[in-house]
Amino acid sequence: MSDEYDAFITEETIEGDDEGPLSGTTVAVKDNISTAGVRTTCGSEMLADYVPPYSATAVERLTDAGATVVGKTNMDEFGMGTTTETSAFGPTRNPADPERVPGGSSGGSAAAVAAGEADVALGSDTGGSVRCPAAFCGVVGIKPTYGLVSRYGLVAYANSLEQIGPIAGTVEEAAEALDVIAGPDPNDGTTRDPAEAVGADAGVPEGGYAAAADGDVDGLTVGVPTELFEGADERVVETVEAAIGDLEARGAETTEISLPSVEHAVQAYYVIATSEASSNLARFDGVRYGHRAEGDGNWNESFAETREAFGAEVKRRILLGTYALSAGYHDKYYAKAQDAREWVRQDFEDAFADVDVIASPTMPVLPFELGESLDDPLRMYLADANTTPVNLANLPAISVPAGEADGLPVGLQIVGPKFDEATVIRAASAVEDR
Template structure:
């Protein structure tokens, strides 16, 4: 029994389909009717949703059995799954190390064989990071391809539900099930809804132009970069064309991402006040005191840090200085990605610039913790699809390669990843 799950359960399917007999683990910020959904937080430790998220409805209709709700960084805020109220999850590859985050429980469950497939959510890399650290496959879909109805919001404009699996084809099969528009989520699009993603995992890379994001390779640990460069070179031998691409905007992506994400978190988490949602602060005549007590007891330190910083960034006098500039940077990143896709079919980089840290190692310095997201957050800011696929190992630890595609270009990244696999 691993520490990948917060709640073990068995939610049976109510239909037959492509996932018949498959055991699915679900990140604990996705609503499951009658089964508690905690978001890894004391604030929601006993919350039981009265409805299923759209992705859960689609899983059940496809024949899948949901075997549990997986551990995660509290409200998705973290890169190691150590900020969970329920304690950290360990990496099945090396139990002294983190599994990545915030979907660490989902990746660990797949890597340990406790689930055939899993769902995570990716706000700034939270599917791809644990996929890379645990040696499995993770897909971050194009924003709008998968419904967010029933997902407990952290940062609405950035996050997407995505699959984790042992192989590219299996991840694509799960994406086939959950993709498509939803009348309950106005951000979903009809584009890509009827695409057969699994059939793209054919390994045919001949004639594909791969743009190597040199800024992200140069910034990676040399052991990670060496594994990535060796595997990408193999694709050139099989008919791909490699092209070096520099994007000046990427140097500013982490700063822009955290301003935007924390600002949206400040707004979204305002509902957890002990009255509408969350544990009670006890009313003694002053509602402000009651709210403060509920949030003091219910939120962990990382959530408090991000809510405070987001509130500050949105406050009078600072909105233009921080939030507006971050949105300008986001637009610049989108423009540079668009230009890059005029030169290449897909873009490639190491998924994570570092090897999985040891438990507790990255918590002492929040800024260094945030910088681990440097290779993944640009994709979310630009609303693009990306996949992390195992590329090999360094010092016995997994290294992931990331492929990024144009909007609704999931088939292109799935094909490239399957070739590397």
């Protein structure tokens, strides 16, 4: 298999069962999702030689369904980034334009699908890390409702925010993968049965999520939040507005809505995510697994030298999170971020009392040129403005290609109420069919 875009860290085959709904389908797996016997690096020198003894539930469900894993994909180190340039194994290039980034942190997964190196890929989405690369690479990415897909086997970055989600070339293919990986898992106490969570009528449709990709949006009400268009690149706005106009032409109704809390979502997200990261990444201490520095017997010095294996972006986020949780600053930053999170959740809940789905640009910008954002992390953080609110509110969302601007892909994000993946998929399939 050619890997001209550096989409993979490890190319190794895990055969699926002979029969199943995904028989003959090839799957690429983000390298922070455990695969038994195949190294899982998280894009970091810290885990460069780590080989997990078990597979993630999502991986097991895919291979049980007949899919064949073809490799582990490149990613921003520990999922921390928006460009797949913070990987210790070098950047991934965007198949749409090899001089540009594929998005992140699941950039390798999206690039593998866009380049035809895999039919489907798994990514993880903490603040947009499935949807961002899907938008930048011109493919489809689904961020499920928190609790729909098991996180067992996902190396933790920020537990309360992240979800495993599928990336594919079409909405139906992504939905078919979601049908396989979704559902309760005794190994993950946060998973829910949609029928029990929101009622059988709003749960998984008959025939599964793939059956919802029928393009029928007649009578669907689409909310268009002004805040998620403000400040976006004009070329992106024009392309997304054209796609929304096509939804109207197919019978959907649009209405302008306001989500005032989202203006604070990026700030709240980065306080919460980095706080959880500082706690989660404390386990990489050179004692239990992963990289271990050879010290002179002084444990504190060995511990410090071991953690030098982290890259600059990971160190930055650990320091930010540790600071936000420290004595004297917890209430000033972390507690306020949680208040903002609740405000975001309530804003979405109020909006869904009047609309069926919410549509916006997935990313407010076109794909960055390689190296463009590395010296300006704040610019990279602000690029997540449209995706982070969804994770704060634990909602389902999808990025579907809306068209191109100056020859570069533009994604349309469609967000739905909790566990209503079916309506999100239906709306996205109408955009795809236009």
